[in-house]
Amino acid sequence: MGENLLMKKIIFLDIDGTLYSTKIGRIPDSAEKAIQLARKNGHKIFLCTGRSLSEIQKYLNYDVDGFILGAGGMVYADGKRIYDHPIAQRDVSRIKKQILKAGLGYCLEGAAGAYCSKVGYEYLLRYFSGGETDYDKQVALCMENGTYPESFGSEENDSIYKICAYGPSWLPLYPKLAELLEKPFVLTKSVEHPEENLCIGEVTNGNVTKGTAILKVLDHYNEESFNAIGIGDSANDIPMFQVCGTSVAMGNAAEEAKAHADYVTTDILDNGIWNAFVYYGLIEG
Secondary structure (H helix, E strand, O other), X not given: OOOOOXXXXXXXXXXXXXXXXXOOOEOOHHHHHHHHHHHHOOOEEEEEOOOOHHHHHHHOOOOOOEEEEHHHOEEEEOOEEEEEOOEOHHHHHHHHHHHHHOOOEEEEEEOXXXXXXXXXXXXXXXXXOOOOOOHHHHHHHHHHOOEEEHHHOOOOOOXXXXXXXXXXXXXXXXXXXXXHOOOOEEEEXXXXXXXXXXXXXXXXXXXXXXXXXXXXXXXXXXXXXHHEEEEEOOHHHHHHHHHOOEEEEOOOOOHHHHHOOOEEOOOHHHOHHHHHHHHXXXXXX
């Protein structure tokens, strides 16, 4: 396709499943190169993720222009925090009980750390393993991603921006949790890998999304939505797709996300980011 390289864009990149592959435990080299070249061409890059500040520590020195964290609860642009909206402590406490009542594990994703129930931590040991089977190495990988057992902290000593629920499959437990939640909180399917007995649902404030955060970034730069490109792979990226002028789903994306995208690129491990950047003229192929 190839748009004019002189038309500078703001590109919002999801992390997990879009930029970071759990299969190899890192960002593919082609994606890193694409980001470097796009910024060299004058485009801005934002990491737009459900992860909290603590979970992106290794990305803080990454060559990008800003971050949208906690699925929209915290926004950084040009090194400054321009928006901050954590979940109230009383709401966190209630949601924890609702997740346990539904029979699921949880992780409280905060600014200083992500704190997991016993069941939630067991799921995340596998999720961040990158295929590693040694327990001590799995723990180290979790720590590298800012994730700890709940004994390390809670909503009482940290600001929590998102809560994840963990189980083996979406049915039958997650619909039960959705019924227990009280407005404005909503449940969104984030990850579902039936072959791995792994499912992750995100509990967030329905009025605070990746989409609302992107609008704050656009306002910060006095830019219009047609200059925004959103790239993601799951249902929590749909609000991002809805506000960006151009939306791209990864080849490995959930079908729900693909249905809301303007374009579907290749799989994350098949140069998905690189190919999307080339397709839209952000870099030369």
